[in-house]
Amino acid sequence: MNFLRDQLKEFGYSYLPNTSEDDLKTHLNQLGNIIDETDVIAKSDSKSLVTSDKYLDFHTDNHLAKYIVWHCKVQAKEGGISLLCDAESVFERLTNEEKKELSGIHVYEHKMYPENRNSNPIVKTVDGENNFYYSFWLAREKYRELPVFKKWRELIQNANHIRILLNVNDVLIIDNHRILHGRTEIIGERYLKRYWLNPEYLPTRKLYSQT
Numbered sequence: 001m002n003f004l005r006d007q008l009k010e011f012g013y014s015y016l017p018n019t020s021e022d023d024l025k026t027h028l029n030q031l032g033n034i035i036d037e038t039d040v041i042a043k044s045d046s047k048s049l050v051t052s053d054k055y056l057d058f059h060t061d062n063h064l065a066k067y068i069v070w071h072c073k074v075q076a077k078e079g080g081i082s083l084l085c086d087a088e089s090v091f092e093r094l095t096n097e098e099k100k101e102l103s104g105i106h107v108y109e110h111k112m113y114p115e116n117r118n119s120n121p122i123v124k125t126v127d128g129e130n131n132f133y134y135s136f137w138l139a140r141e142k143y144r145e146l147p148v149f150k151k152w153r154e155l156i157q158n159a160n161h162i163r164i165l166l167n168v169n170d171v172l173i174i175d176n177h178r179i180l181h182g183r184t185e186i187i188g189e190r191y192l193k194r195y196w197l198n199p200e201y202l203p204t205r206k207l208y209s210q211t
Ligand SMILES: [Fe+2]
Pocket: 059, 060, 061, 181
């Protein structure tokens, strides 16, 4: 174990201000295989959710990404604050019955890699740990109507969020199986380099890019 992994294990995220390219490389090496590298450029004329300039609701990325690393290249003139929500602490506020119900709700997953499933449960237990997968807009209508889903969503919206404004060269790392992420609306243009990593696994090939 090292400092970064320890921090991710304890808090689910790590914020590393003003990080050099060399240090970034070291961190990436510690976290495992890079399964995707994307320039996330948010601008007004984009039709894609990820690259639009609008407020982005809390979600997880592709489930094969255990960690997400963002490296800020250009920050927006206004807005663009990264929002994090610890799904673990939200989950703890549900009753045992609700927890069980939530594990039965599946959310659609884009097939970016051959190993992706068609969907993942919002929560499942892997090696004694909760793994979360959630996007409101990828959940089917019939699930959105369920009281437990509504409660889950409401708890997320009203939770204590971590708000971080990334400056140029700052790095933010999250455990994508635990921390939900979103961001406030962006005014101007913002450019983040995003890496997806998985310590144990390398997909056979990539089918398409999400952005
Ligand atoms: Fe995302």
